[in-house]
Amino acid sequence: MDVQDQVITFGQHFQQVRDEIAKVIVGHTDVVEGLLTCLLCGGHALLEGVPGLGKTLLVKSLGSALHLHFSRIQFTPDLMPADIIGTRVVLQDEQERRYFEFQPGPVFSNLVLADEINRATPKTQSALLEAMQEQTVTVAGTEHPLPRPFFVLATQNPLEMDGTYPLPEAQLDRFFMKLNVTYPSFDELSDIVDRTTQSETLSLEAVLTEDTIWEAQRLVREVPIASHVKDYAIRLVMATHADSPYASDRVQRYVRYGSSPRGVQGLVLAGKVRALFNRRFNVSLDDIRAVAVPCLRHRLILNFEGEAEGIESADLITDLLERLPEQAMREATLTS
Numbered sequence: 001m002d003v004q005d006q007v008i009t010f011g012q013h014f015q016q017v018r019d020e021i022a023k024v025i026v027g028h029t030d031v032v033e034g035l036l037t038c039l040l041c042g043g044h045a046l047l048e049g050v051p052g053l054g055k056t057l058l059v060k061s062l063g064s065a066l067h068l069h070f071s072r073i074q075f076t077p078d079l080m081p082a083d084i085i086g087t088r089v090v091l092q093d094e095q096e097r098r099y100f101e102f103q104p105g106p107v108f109s110n111l112v113l114a115d116e117i118n119r120a121t122p123k124t125q126s127a128l129l130e131a132m133q134e135q136t137v138t139v140a141g142t143e144h145p146l147p148r149p150f151f152v153l154a155t156q157n158p159l160e161m162d163g164t165y166p167l168p169e170a171q172l173d174r175f176f177m178k179l180n181v182t183y184p185s186f187d188e189l190s191d192i193v194d195r196t197t198q199s200e201t202l203s204l205e206a207v208l209t210e211d212t213i214w215e216a217q218r219l220v221r222e223v224p225i226a227s228h229v230k231d232y233a234i235r236l237v238m239a240t241h242a243d244s245p246y247a248s249d250r251v252q253r254y255v256r257y258g259s260s261p262r263g264v265q266g267l268v269l270a271g272k273v274r275a276l277f278n279r280r281f282n283v284s285l286d287d288i289r290a291v292a293v294p295c296l297r298h299r300l301i302l303n304f305e306g307e308a309e310g311i312e313s314a315d316l317i318t319d320l321l322e323r324l325p326e327q328a329m330r331e332a333t334l335t336s
Contacts, residue, residue, distance in 0.1 A: 003281055006219055010276050013216065014040075016207040020065040023202050025058050026195070027188040033277065034179040034294055035062055035153065039213065040220050041269040043176025044132055044152040046117075046167075046298065053181045055155040059113045062153070064204035066213070068110035069147065075120035081127035085137045086144075102139060107131050110147050110210070114154035118164045125171060128152060132174040149213060169301060173260050177270070177291075178298035223272035225283040232324070233267040233288050239320045240300055248319050254306030255316065259299040266295040293317050 014036055021032055031047065035058070038045040047055045063070035073084055086105035092098050106112065107128070117125060131137055135146045154175070157164055172178075184192060195202075239246035240258035251258070271287035293314050300313040 007276055007279055007281055010216055010219055011279055013208060013212060014277070017062070017065045020204045020207055021058070021061045023204060024061045024195075025054060026191045027184055028054070028058060028181065031058065031179045031181055032062075034177050035059070037270050037273045037291070038153075038176045039151060040216055040273045041176055041266070042149065042151075042217055043266065043269075044154070044174060046172070046175040046178045047153070047155045047181055048158065048178065049155075049181030050183075051157060053183065055181050056113065056115050058181070059153045059155065061204060063111045063113070065207055066111065067206045067209045068149070068213075070111045070113070071106040071109035072113040072115060073106050074115050075117050075124070077119060077121060079120045079124050081124055084124065084127045085131065086139060088140055100140075102142070102144065104144070105137075107137065108144075108146060110149055110151065112150075112152045114152055116157060117154040118156040118167055120165065122165055122168055125165070125167060129168075129171055129174065132171070149210065149217075169257075172298045173262055175298060176266050177294040179294055220269065220272050220276065223275055223281055223283060225268060225272065229271075229283050229285055229288060230268065232285055233264050233271070236267065236288070236292060236320060236324060237261075237264040237296070239324065240296060240317070246320075246324070248316070248323055250311075250316055250319055254302055254309070254311045255300055256303040256306075257301040259296050263296050263299045267291060270295055289321055292321055 017036060018029075018032060025032065035045050039062075047059070049055055060070075060072070073079075082105070084105050084107050086103050086108070088100045089103050090098055091101050114128065131146060131150070132152055135148065135150045137144045137146065152175075156167070235246050237259045238244045239248065240251060240255065240263070241247060242252045242255050242258070244258070247255075247258075267288050268283070270291035271283040274287040274290055275281065275283050296317050297314045300316060302311055302313065
C-alpha cells in the first residue's frame with residue numbers, strides 16, 4: 001500500500017470513529033478531534049468544563065467506539081492512591097501458608113477515564129504520575145507494566161467550583177492536550193433534548209481494533225515536517241518563556257514559567273495528525289497554529305499578577321500566534 005492509500009485509509013478509519021461518537025454526542029467536533037489526536041499521538045487528554053456538558057459521556061463514547069479495555073475511576077476527596085494503582089493483599093494457599101499478591105487497580109486498562117480528577121487530593125492525583133509518563137506502576141518496590149496502548153482521559157471542573165484541588169504542574173505537563181468543553185448552542189440543545197427524551201437507546205459499535213490504532217500511530221510518526229515548520233514550532237514554544245527574545249510584552253509581564261519541551265513535541269505530533277486528517281502527508285504552518293492552544297494552554301504557569309488579573313493562558317498563546325506568523329512566512333520564503 002503506497003503512502004496516498006495509507007492516508008486515505010487513515011481518514012476513513014477515524015471518520016468511522018467520529019460517526020459513531022456523533023450518534024450520542026451533539027456538537028463538540030473540535031473536542032472529539034482533540035481526543036482522537038491524543039489517541040493517535042499516544043498522549044493523554046484533559047477535558048475541562050462545568051458539570052453537565054457531557055464530558056464523561058464523550059469519553060465513554062470514545063471507549064465504546066474502540067476495541068480496547070475501558071475502565072472508569074471516579075475521583076472523590078476520600079479516594080486513596082491504592083484505589084487507583086492497586087495494592088498487595090495477603091492470601092492463603094492450600095497449605096495455609098500466607099503470601100502477598102498484587103491486586104491491580106482500575107488503572108490497568110487501555111483507556112482510563114479519570115472522572116472529575118481535581119476533586120481528589122493532590123496525593124491521590126499524583127498516583128497517576130508514573131503511570132502517565134512511564135506506563136508502569138511501582139508497588140512495594142516492584143514495577144508492574146501497564147497494558148499497551150495506555151491512555152488517560154481525565155475530566156475536571158473549573159477550579160472556581162467548590163471541592164476542587166488544582167492539579168500539580170508536573171501532572172498537567174503530562175497531558176498532551178487540554179480541551180475546553182463549552183456550552184451547546186440553541187440548535188445543539190434542541191438536538192440533545194430530542195435524543196435524550198425519547199425511548200430509543202442508541203448503542204455504539206466498536207470500529208477500531210488495537211492493531212489498527214498501532215498502525216495509525218506508526219503512520220503519524222512517519223509524516224515529514226519541513227525544517228522551517230519545525231523551527232516555527234520551536235520558536236512558538238520559546239516565546240512562552242518570559243526571558244525569551246520571542247516573548248511578547250504580555251508574556252514577559254504575566255508568565256512565571258513557559259512550556260516545557262513536551263510542548264514542542266506535542267505541537268509537532270498534533271500537527272502531523274491534523275495533516276493526515278486533512279489528507280496531507282506533510283505538516284504545514286497552519287497545522288502548528290491550529291493545535292497551539294490545546295497543546296500549550298495548560299503548560300503556561302502564570303505569576304501572581306497574571307492570576308490576580310484573571311489572565312487566560314489561551315489568550316497569551318493567541319497573542320503569540322498573531323505576532324509570529326509574518327516572521328515565519330518570511331523565513332519560509334527564504335528557505336524555499
